[in-house]
Amino acid sequence: MSSIAQQMMHNRLFSQVYERLWRPTFTRLFSLGGSGTADFDKALTAYLSRPGERLMLDVACGPGNYTRRFAEGLTGEGRCIGIDYSPSMLEQAARTNTTDRTSYIRADAHAMPFPDNTFDTVTCLAALYLIPDPLPVIDELVRVTRPGGEVVIFTSVATDLVALPGVRSIAEMSGYRIFGKHEIVDRLDSAGADHVEQTITGQGQYVLAVKPS
Numbered sequence: 787m788s789s790i791a792q793q794m795m796h797n798r799l800f801s802q803v804y805e806r807l808w809r810p811t812f813t814r815l816f817s818l819g820g821s822g823t824a825d826f827d828k829a830l831t832a833y834l835s836r837p838g839e840r841l842m843l844d845v846a847c848g849p850g851n852y853t854r855r856f857a858e859g860l861t862g863e864g865r866c867i868g869i870d871y872s873p874s875m876l877e878q879a880a881r882t883n884t885t886d887r888t889s890y891i892r893a894d895a896h897a898m899p900f901p902d903n904t905f906d907t908v909t910c911l912a913a914l915y916l917i918p919d920p921l922p923v924i925d926e927l928v929r930v931t932r933p934g935g936e937v938v939i940f941t942s943v944a945t946d947l948v949a950l951p952g953v954r955s956i957a958e959m960s961g962y963r964i965f966g967k968h969e970i971v972d973r974l975d976s977a978g979a980d981h982v983e984q985t986i987t988g989q990g991q992y993v994l995a996v997k998p999s
């Protein structure tokens with residue numbers, strides 16, 4: 787049976803309020819009062835939407851909130867493709883976050899319909915913690931990235947707060963996985979990524995890595 791969190795991702799109303807209501811609230815929760823996650827998020831978005839002719843992939847794109855922002859900075863033939871397996875999220879993406887430089891495809895992040903070494907940048911934000919078998923998805927992110935290209939992940943991480951009694955079990959009961967401090971970095975390493983950099987902000991972690999040329 788799918789978790790509460792997975793069921794929410796398939797709910798039409800949730801898809802409609804996700805970008806304006808849920809995601810900003812969740813980003814604040816990740817910062818837990820501080821501005822760490824929100825600030826890093828802004829800086830990362832600015833970095834990823836820098837001008838260029840890149841081909842980008844936004845995995846588990848939800849309603850396309852980041853897909854569109856990344857695409858906005860691109861130039862020339864640059865495009866950002868968003869994939870997600872929730873029809874209601876993709877309907878919302880098509881309605882609200884479509885531009886000349888975006889495309890949306892329904893696909894499972896475990897088996898993406900792209901050849902090896904395709905994308906200049908591959909992002910997977912706020913999604914791995916909802917996926918029941920997330921580590922093979924990291925292998926897929928690296929597989930479809932071109933040599934010299936970058937992989938960018940934002941997800942959960944075990945912190946002191948998570949060690950408080952009951953916190954982990956409540957999170958896990960609702961289908962929200964909390965990754966060990968080294969789990970994501972180690973998997974990127976074993977998938978062959980290089981220059982793996984982890985930044986922990988509040989209750990979340992950003993991990994950037996490069997696929998060797």
Ligand SMILES: C[S@@+](CC[C@H](N)C(=O)[O-])C[C@H]1O[C@@H](n2cnc3c(N)ncnc32)[C@H](O)[C@@H]1O
Nearest residue numbers: 795846847848870871872875894895911912913
């Ligand atoms: C919380 S949303 C994240 C949306 C956006 N990336 C963001 O950062 O706001 C998580 C998304 O992951 C998608 N998802 C979960 N498991 C997936 C899978 N196996 N393949 C593709 N998408 C998946 C859900 O449908 C949902 O849209």
